[in-house]
Amino acid sequence: MNGTPRPGVSRDPAAVLAALGAVRSPDSGAYASGQPGASAVRCVLCGHAPCDCPPFGTPGYFALADRLHGRTRGGGA
Numbered sequence: 001m002n003g004t005p006r007p008g009v010s011r012d013p014a015a016v017l018a019a020l021g022a023v024r025s026p027d028s029g030a031y032a033s034g035q036p037g038a039s040a041v042r043c044v045l046c047g048h049a050p051c052d053c054p055p056f057g058t059p060g061y062f063a064l065a066d067r068l069h070g071r072t073r074g075g076g077a
């Protein structure tokens with residue numbers, strides 16, 4: 001079976017984002033305070049609400065994460 005999480009790697013999105021560099025959504029304040037619009041919080045990676053990211057762990061997901069951090073993966077060569 002593919003996609004087995006490594007030990008110590010949380011599947012919680014907030015923890016995953018923290019591990020990626022603690023980048024916060026501009027709407028995270030509203031989310032944290034439990035405001036009614038929290039369900040429409042924009043994803044920090046794709047900027048969509050609801051989130052429209054590829055599944056975590058896929059090349060597309062990491063491309064989004066790298067773009068967010070201003071990195072490029074260099075084609076892997």
Ligand SMILES: [Zn+2]
Pocket residue numbers: 043044045046047048050051052053
């Ligand atoms: Zn997303």
